């Protein structure tokens with residue numbers, strides 16, 4: 001698939017079929033995430049892959065206050081928590097007052113979701129979840145930053161046109 005076509009095709013899926021995701025498919029997406037760049041190459045993240053009964057429990061922790069009702073159908077979740085910085089990334093983050101871990105996780109998630117799309121899978125990045133509940137359920141000690149819902153879209157789930165700000169709003173070109 002051509003790159004811009006892949007980008008157009010990736011969308012947040014909120015309507016999943018019952019088709020399970022294979023270990024090979026999950027691994028392909030994890031390998032794409034693994035190759036993502038990170039500050040000082042620290043790779044400060046951990047992926048907890050949840051399927052079966054555990055996926056049902058994780059899904060439950062993403063539904064509250066009427067949000068994310070669709071996660072009842074999702075066959076696989078990848079919970080992404082922070083890992084350790086290297087000494088140089090920790091120093092850079094402190095001196096420059098930047099949260100490189102969240103940035104690195106965001107980039108890795110972009111790799112993961114685009115790879116999933118290229119494999120014919122669908123995803124939804126979830127930032128709305130009950131962190132304490134998930135941490136307890138999965139024995140995660142560090143901050144949990146994102147959850148990825150992964151599965152096959154239902155047959156009637158069409159590609160939507162993207163709603164985005166114009167480049168005029170988003171971009172400034174400066175030459176001096």
Ligand SMILES: Cc1cc2nc3c(=O)[nH]c(=O)nc-3n(C[C@H](O)[C@H](O)[C@H](O)COP(=O)(O)O)c2cc1C
Nearest residue numbers: 010011012013014068124125126127128129146162
């Ligand atoms: C950090 C982050 C958190 C998000 N959290 C949720 C969420 O909890 N539930 C949800 O349905 N979509 C969530 N989304 C998906 C966005 O709503 C979606 O990416 C955006 O509307 C653009 O649509 P598209 O992904 O279909 O192109 C999240 C996306 C990001 C990047």
